[in-house]
Amino acid sequence: MQHFEIVGGNRLKGVVPISGAKNASLPIMAASILVDGETILHNVPDLADVRHLQVLLGRLGVKSQRDDSGAMHLRVEDEMNTHAEYELVSKMRASVCVMGPLLAKRKRAQVSMPGGCAIGDRPIDMHIQGLCALGAEFEFVNGDVLLRNKKLTGADIFLGGPFGSSVTATANVLMAATLADGRTIIESAACEPEIVDLANYLNACGARIAGQGTPQLTIEGVSSLTGTEHRIIPDRIEVGTFMIAAALTNGELELQGAQFEHIRAIVDRLRQVGVIVERAEKGLIVSSSRRLEPVQITTQPYPGFPTDLQAQAMALLCLADGNSMITEKVFPDRFLHVGELNRMGAHLRKAGPTVMIEGVKRLVGAPVMASDLRASAALVLAALIAKGTTQVQRVYHIDRGYETIERKLAAVGANIRRVQD
Ligand code: EPU
Numbered sequence: 385m386q387h388f389e390i391v392g393g394n395r396l397k398g399v400v401p402i403s404g405a406k407n408a409s410l411p412i413m414a415a416s417i418l419v420d421g422e423t424i425l426h427n428v429p430d431l432a433d434v435r436h437l438q439v440l441l442g443r444l445g446v447k448s449q450r451d452d453s454g455a456m457h458l459r460v461e462d463e464m465n466t467h468a469e470y471e472l473v474s475k476m477r478a479s480v481c482v483m484g485p486l487l488a489k490r491k492r493a494q495v496s497m498p499g500g501c502a503i504g505d506r507p508i509d510m511h512i513q514g515l516c517a518l519g520a521e522f523e524f525v526n527g528d529v530l531l532r533n534k535k536l537t538g539a540d541i542f543l544g545g546p547f548g549s550s551v552t553a554t555a556n557v558l559m560a561a562t563l564a565d566g567r568t569i570i571e572s573a574a575c576e577p578e579i580v581d582l583a584n585y586l587n588a589c590g591a592r593i594a595g596q597g598t599p600q601l602t603i604e605g606v607s608s609l610t611g612t613e614h615r616i617i618p619d620r621i622e623v624g625t626f627m628i629a630a631a632l633t634n635g636e637l638e639l640q641g642a643q644f645e646h647i648r649a650i651v652d653r654l655r656q657v658g659v660i661v662e663r664a665e666k667g668l669i670v671s672s673s674r675r676l677e678p679v680q681i682t683t684q685p686y687p688g689f690p691t692d693l694q695a696q697a698m699a700l701l702c703l704a705d706g707n708s709m710i711t712e713k714v715f716p717d718r719f720l721h722v723g724e725l726n727r728m729g730a731h732l733r734k735a736g737p738t739v740m741i742e743g744v745k746r747l748v749g750a751p752v753m754a755s756d757l758r759a760s761a762a763l764v765l766a767a768l769i770a771k772g773t774t775q776v777q778r779v780y781h782i783d784r785g786y787e788t789i790e791r792k793l794a795a796v797g798a799n800i801r802r803v804q805d
Pocket of ligand 1: 408478504505507509512545548551552691692715758
């Protein structure tokens with residue numbers, strides 16, 4: 385195993401190139417199952433999750449490889465297999481995104497139930513409900529979800545769950561509906577930019593989707609989709625993470641490729657804290673006033689403040705001048721970082737889905753344990769400003785979703801290195 389060793393206190397200054405979005409890449413790669421001919425994807429980040437999905441797609445007969453420019457080429461070579469097995473699905477929840485495409489294209493999808501993870505229970509009832517509304521028959525076989533149908537038919541589907549819309553349930557139903565007979569309307573669809581990117585990719589392949597970016601998607605089914613070339617959107621969560629790195633270290637970072645329109649809620653909250661965000665020709669420039677103001681943050685589906693930045697925002701507010709509050713409304717149990725931040729000298733108290741944050745003057749380095757992807761990022765951020773050395777254990781979590789984070793941070797002045805245990 386590997387860990388990061390980080391000596392805090394350096395001011396970050398310079399340019400950070402923003403990678404393509406993990407959560408746009410994964411469903412779009414899965415969507416290639418639907419497509420006849422070759423898909424070429426630009427800007428797919430080189431991440432553990434992406435490589436996992438390539439292995440799963442390989443088992444499902446989709447050949448994928450990168451060319452010299454880094455572009456990923458995907459092509460279906462064999463349509464026999466329809467089973468996403470536990471061994472691979474348990475490594476990465478987003479594997480569930482193959483369910484809609486397999487059902488629509490191969491008439492059968494057997495996908496192992498992903499189960500819970502460090503951020504909560506994470507059921508997939510809405511995925512199943514949406515696909516059954518298109519006419520699929522569902523049974524549960526040895527821990528696998530088995531969906532079958534000879535022909536999918538368009539339907540009116542409400543996809544709002546107990547915590548609002550679901551990103552990957554929307555992706556699955558949207559993908560399946562592209563090849564269904566007739567019109568599908570998805571109400572309470574997820575509005576995330578990653579869903580818009582997926583819809584844009586599918587439309588470029590010949591799908592007829594309207595309303596992406598709004599809670600109502602309309603899909604006119606088509607008989608086939610053909611390969612296309614597509615560029616993945618920039619990763620807004622990586623953007624937010626580096627914005628917080630600039631703010632914590634009183635630094636100045638130019639985030640190249642960052643798309644302002646995707647991060648309005650983040651900009652709104654961070655400006656309240658005292659972070660200065662300016663648009664630049666190629667992205668954003670982020671710096672900070674010396675004093676960090678306390679704020680209240682509630683995570684929500686897009687366009688609200690993203691749950692995927694909740695932990696990182698908490699690391700920032702640990703050092704605000706006063707008391708802040710964060711309420712998690714998407715994954716109410718996503719708080720494993722609280723105990724670790726307290727080990728670094730933070731004053732955090734959790735009450736149900738809310739954490740009270742009493743700002744402290746400084747954090748101190750300590751050995752800490754990453755529990756999931758975004759919690760790991762929060763610990764790295766806290767370590768950048770902590771006094772002394774922090775060891776962040778289990779960095780494989782961070783490798784799932786941040787492309788060469790230690791190299792990007794070191795290039796702008798952080799004292800961080802990856803160490804083999
Ligand atoms: N939910 C249900 N039933 C379902 C599906 C979801 O009750 O069938 C609930 C969830 O338990 C949660 C809420 O609905 O309370 C929203 O979950 P959602 O389905 O939107 O999450 P997801 O699609 O599984 C994606 C991202 C996550 C991100 C969430 C929320 C991908 C591959 N994953 O997950 O990303 O946190 O949306 O924005 O797109 C990450 O990148 O670190 C990450 C966890």
